[in-house]
Each structure stands twice: as structure tokens, then as C-alpha cells.
Amino acid sequence: MADIKDPENTILVELKDGTVTIELLPDVAPKHAERMKELARSGQYDNVCFHRVIDGFMAQTGDVEHGDMEDGFNIRRAGTGGSDMPDLPAEFSKLPHDRGTLGAARSSNPDSANSQFFINFSDNHFLNGQYTVYGRVISGMEHVDAIVRGEPPASPDRMISVKVAADA
16 A cells, blocks of 8 residues: 555556556646646546557556547547647656656647656656656556556556545
């Protein structure tokens, strides 16, 4: 069990194998941390698939527009959408993309992050200064490591539920 210091800035992601506890970093990336809490509280992350999972690199999820669809067509489109909220400006910092950090997925435009995010399987320092880091896994990384690989996976794993620890 994770030692949760700030329940308001801690996210609990229920995966098939167990709970992943993520400490958000509102002091580093306040807009991204706030967006994740907003989407979690509204239930939009529940049942969203991991649509891009690359061994040794990262697991990407959070397409609330397409990622919860059961049919293959929409799963193939997962990764192309976001939420109905405006895109977020980049909040780059000196924090490195180490194993277990949470990064904001985006298009080629640095200010296009919306709802999608990725969890680094390994230290991916080539991403430093190019993608916003706004959280880190503090427990349950073994569950992240067990996510089915693929782009997209044939039968993708999903975030069963995503909650703010203060509300759990």
C-alpha cells in the first residue's frame, strides 16, 4: 500500500492486476494535475484503454473520446482524441522522464496536451524538456509493467476506474 501524503493530489488507477497509485505534481505542472483530477472526478477515465504500449518505452492511455469503445473501429481510433475541454499549454520543467513518471501525451504542437498521458516503463530522458511531467507512480508499478503491449494491443488493457484518493 502506498504512503499517501496528499490525498487531494493522488490518483488511484485500478487495473486488472491491482491499483496503481500516482502522486500528482501540482507545484510543477498545476494545469495538468488539475485536468487529471477533473477527468477522474467526472468518471471520464473509467474503462479507457491503453491504446499504445511499447515494451521498454511507455504505456499510453487517456483518450476519453475514443478509448472506452468496445468495437475494434473505435479502439483503432483511440489516441486521436481528447476531452471536450481546451488543450493545455506545455508546463515543461527540469524533472526527468524517469521510470514511473507520468507524461502528458500531445501532438507535434507542444501546447496540445488534453486528456491523454503515458507512464514511462524506463528512463526516457530523450523526452526531457519536450513533454510535461506531472506525476509519478508511488506504488503498483508492477501492474503497469503487466499492461498488454501493442499499437494498439489486440485486446487492450483498460483503466477500470480512476479516482482522486481524497474521494475514494
